[in-house]
Amino acid sequence: MAGIVRIDDEIIDTDYFIRTLKLTGQFEGLVEQLVREKLTVHAARKAGVALAPEEIQERADQFRRIGGLHRAADMNHYLDALGVSLDEFEDFITDGLYHEKMMAQVCSEKAVEQYFKLNSPRFDSVEISHIVLDSENKAKEMMSALTDDPDSFAEMVAEHSVGEARENGGVIGKVLRGSLRPDLEARVFNAAAGDLLGPFPAGAPGLFEIYAVNAKYPATLDEETAVEVRRLLREDWLAARAQEHIIEACPAR
Numbered sequence: 001m002a003g004i005v006r007i008d009d010e011i012i013d014t015d016y017f018i019r020t021l022k023l024t025g026q027f028e029g030l031v032e033q034l035v036r037e038k039l040t041v042h043a044a045r046k047a048g049v050a051l052a053p054e055e056i057q058e059r060a061d062q063f064r065r066i067g068g069l070h071r072a073a074d075m076n077h078y079l080d081a082l083g084v085s086l087d088e089f090e091d092f093i094t095d096g097l098y099h100e101k102m103m104a105q106v107c108s109e110k111a112v113e114q115y116f117k118l119n120s121p122r123f124d125s126v127e128i129s130h131i132v133l134d135s136e137n138k139a140k141e142m143m144s145a146l147t148d149d150p151d152s153f154a155e156m157v158a159e160h161s162v163g164e165a166r167e168n169g170g171v172i173g174k175v176l177r178g179s180l181r182p183d184l185e186a187r188v189f190n191a192a193a194g195d196l197l198g199p200f201p202a203g204a205p206g207l208f209e210i211y212a213v214n215a216k217y218p219a220t221l222d223e224e225t226a227v228e229v230r231r232l233l234r235e236d237w238l239a240a241r242a243q244e245h246i247i248e249a250c251p252a253r
């Protein structure tokens with residue numbers, strides 16, 4: 001057991017540290033992040049991604065500049081305090097560069113454009129608002145009233161809606177496909193701008209919702225969509241890489 005920090009005569013060791021991470025729910029997230037990074041590094045090496053010595057040196061120099069470690073002695077003292085060797089530090093820098101370059105290939109502009117072209121309906125969006133009532137009868141009466149006067153939607157939300165729906169006149173804003181529960185999503189995305197939908201049972205018992213479709217936006221490859229496409233590309237690629245390896249938790253000692 002390696003000690004991490006001492007408080008008087010009490011030593012907090014690695015076992016205590018790991019146990020705390022597990023009990024606070026942080027352990028799995030950190031392990032997942034490490035696994036994803038290692039999968040990317042393995043794939044980069046396998047794909048023959050090249051790293052020039054100058055790139056590694058520049059990244060190491062950047063690390064030192066950010067940390068204010070301008071002299072070699074400062075860097076050595078810093079690593080000694082961490083219990084990290086120069087070789088381990090170089091591995092850390094190298095892995096970071098492999099990860100960066102591999103992700104740049106996976107999420108290249110060409111890959112983003114191709115993914116969007118093949119999956120463009122997935123990135124259609126609608127702008128919606130909702131009102132939440134605490135009984136089905138109230139929801140049906142509200143639906144009738146809103147059908148007669150749809151322009152009063154925000155006013156009705158302020159006067160009659162329950163919970164957080166009262167905020168911002170019930171406006172939820174833009175949502176992509178996959179953001180709503182399946183039965184509701186089909187209705188919303190097939191509706192026209194200006195349509196009222198509902199009432200639907202809400203997530204909590206005894207609550208019912210009415211939705212207003214404020215606007216519809218066909219998919220366009222703007223920066224917001226490109227960010228989501230890159231996320232999906234990374235997730236799909238990592239899922240495929242995970243299938244190429246045996247990944248299992250090591251038994252507790």
